[in-house]
Amino acid sequence: MDEYYRAIRLLPSWLAGPLGQLPAQTAAQIHELRFRTGCGVFVTLSGRQLPLQDLPECPLQLRECVLDQLQIEEIFHTLCGGAVHAHQTELAHGFLTIPSGCRVGVAGRYVDRDGQTVLQQVQGLNLRIARAVPVQLPDELLVQLKKHFIGMLLVGEPDSGKTTLLRQIARELAGMQRRACVVDERCEIFPPGDFEKMPPLDLLSGIPKERAVQMALRTLSPQVILLDELGTLAETAALEQGFYGGVDFVASVHAASVEEAARRPQVQALQRHGMLRVFVLLHGCTTPGKVRQVCTV
Numbered sequence: 001m002d003e004y005y006r007a008i009r010l011l012p013s014w015l016a017g018p019l020g021q022l023p024a025q026t027a028a029q030i031h032e033l034r035f036r037t038g039c040g041v042f043v044t045l046s047g048r049q050l051p052l053q054d055l056p057e058c059p060l061q062l063r064e065c066v067l068d069q070l071q072i073e074e075i076f077h078t079l080c081g082g083a084v085h086a087h088q089t090e091l092a093h094g095f096l097t098i099p100s101g102c103r104v105g106v107a108g109r110y111v112d113r114d115g116q117t118v119l120q121q122v123q124g125l126n127l128r129i130a131r132a133v134p135v136q137l138p139d140e141l142l143v144q145l146k147k148h149f150i151g152m153l154l155v156g157e158p159d160s161g162k163t164t165l166l167r168q169i170a171r172e173l174a175g176m177q178r179r180a181c182v183v184d185e186r187c188e189i190f191p192p193g194d195f196e197k198m199p200p201l202d203l204l205s206g207i208p209k210e211r212a213v214q215m216a217l218r219t220l221s222p223q224v225i226l227l228d229e230l231g232t233l234a235e236t237a238a239l240e241q242g243f244y245g246g247v248d249f250v251a252s253v254h255a256a257s258v259e260e261a262a263r264r265p266q267v268q269a270l271q272r273h274g275m276l277r278v279f280v281l282l283h284g285c286t287t288p289g290k291v292r293q294v295c296t297v
Contacts, residue, residue, distance in 0.1 A: 002024060002027050002028045002131070003100065003102075003129055003130060003131045003132075004022075004027040004028065004030055004129050005020060005027065006100050007033075007098070007100050007102045007127060007129050007130075008020055008033070010078065010079055010098050010099070010100065011075060011078060011079070011127075012074050012075060012078045015041075015075065017061075018059035018060075018061040018062050019033070019041075019059070019062070021059045022055075022057055022059070023057055026055065026057050029045045029046065030043050030044065030045055030129060031044045031045065031046075031047075031128065031129055031159055031285070031288075032044035032049075032126055032127065032128050032129065032159075033126075033127040033129070034049070034124070034125070034126050034127075035067055035072060035075055035124065035125045035127075036067065036072070036107075036123065036124040036125075037067060037068065037069050037072050037123050037124065038066065038067070038068075039066065039067060040052060040053055040062070040064075040065050040066055040067070041053075041062055041065060041067070043055070044159070046285065046286050047159065047284070047285035047286060053065075069123075072122055072123065072124070072125065073122055075125060076106070076122045076125060079096065079098055079104055079125070079127075080096060081098075081099075088118075090186070091106060091119045092116060092117040092118070092119075093117075094106055094107075094110075095186070097186050097187045097188060097191075098127075099191070099192060100130065100191065101130045101187065101188055101191025101192070102127060102128055102129055102130045103128050103130070103186060103188055104125055104126065104127050104128070105125070105126035105128070106119060106122060106124075106125060107122075107123050107124035107125070107126070108120070108121050108122040108123040108124065109121040109123065128159075130163075130188060130191065131164075131288075132164075132167070133161065133164050133288055133289050135161070135164055135165055135168040135289040135290070137168060137169070137172060137291070138291050138294065140294045141169075141280060141291060141294050142172070144278050144294065144296070145169065145172055145173060145176065146176065148246075148248060149248055149277055149278050150243070150248055150274075150275060150276070150277040150278075151239070151243070151248065151249050151250075151251075151270060151275040151276045151277055151278070152248070152249070152250045152251075152276075152277070152278040152279075152280060153230075153250075153251055153252070153253055153261065153267065153270075153276055153278070153279050153280065154166060154169075154250065154251070154252040154253070154280045154282065155252075155253055155255050155257070155258055155260075155261045155279055155280065155281050155282065156252070156254070156255070156281070156282030156284070157254065157255075157256050157282075157284055157285065158254060158285070159285040159288065160282040160283065160284050160285050160288060160289075161282060161285075161287075161288030161289030161290065162228065162229075162252040162254075162282060163188055163189055163228050163252070164288055164289035165252075165280070165282065165289045165291070166189060166226055166228055166250065166252055167189050167190070168289070169226065169250055170182050170189070170190075170199065170201060170226050170250075171199045173201070173224055173226075174199035174200050174201045175199065178223045178224055179201075179202075179220075179221065179222050179223040179224070180201040180202070180222060180223070180224045180225075180226060181201065181202040181203075181204065181216040181220050181222035181224070181225050181226070182201055182202070182203050182204070182226045182227075183204050183205075183209050183212040183213055183216065183225060183226065183227040183228075184203055184204065184205040184206075184227075184228070185205065185206065185207065185208060185209050185212065185227075185228075186205075186228075187205045187206060188228065189226075189228060190203055190205075192205075202216070202220050202222065204216060209227050209230075209231075209232075209235045209238070210232065210234040210235045210237070210238040211238075212227075213225055213227070213235065213238035213239060213241075213242065214238050214241065216242075217238075217241055217242050217245065217247065222242075222247055223247065223248065224247065224248045224249065224250065225239070225242055225247060225248075225249045225250075226249070226250045226251070227249070227250075227251050227252075228251070228252050229251075229252055229253065229254070230251040230252065230253050230266055230267075231266070232266065233265060233266055233269060235266065236266045236269045236270055237269075239251070239270070239275065240273060240275065243273065243275045249275075253266075253267060257281070258279045258281055258293075258295060261279070276297065277296060277297060278294065278295070278296055278297075279293075279294075279295040279296075279297065280293075280294050280295075281293040281294075281295070
């Protein structure tokens, strides 16, 4: 069964039922489901956003559907499992993670309350379908993984499969008997409940990346640390501690090219300290997880 069908089970029944009628061939191509106040349901296929009603396979119940504010709030509360308070830390960063490992981006009105970002009103939801897509690592990447590669950066646009590639690299490193630690702040790389498929590695999830990196360095003696979406200079500083201890790292960053990635402050900080030796550029959203180029510096 495609992950699409598992993800929609977490939606309200009046929405999950019709969405479950989409044929498997169509469902397998859907990367995102978007719900917005005053709009119908939208889907993202191969990087293109389309109204669901434009698809010939659109269920009859959703052809004239226009979501109102109460329906958006119902979808939101259902995805939260009825416990919005349990997702406050994630929501302060504009998303929540559901049990299937899918991430839901949350648009709406936020307020700053006593230094904390608080969601006041939900106006849109973007449910990204997390799929365990099999990825074949190219030989030139495998060669680098067998070395003391210092630092490796996965570069790709949104929805290009950076998390998918990072997961496969983690599996490959574990298979090489290297002590790997995966920092999975949003529980997306190895979703909860997926432990039977876990490779022999250490997993730190649900806490800020910079704190998790420091915990790993103090207590788990990793040879390689892997983390998704390098975003802050604090995370860079934590990786720097590992660098001076001989710990390699693999991270990902949003960018369309290596040149664009190199303009980001956190990437420049890594380069200043000589911590980046390998760039891995992905093809894009049409072939998630596929490597276009491996560059060494």
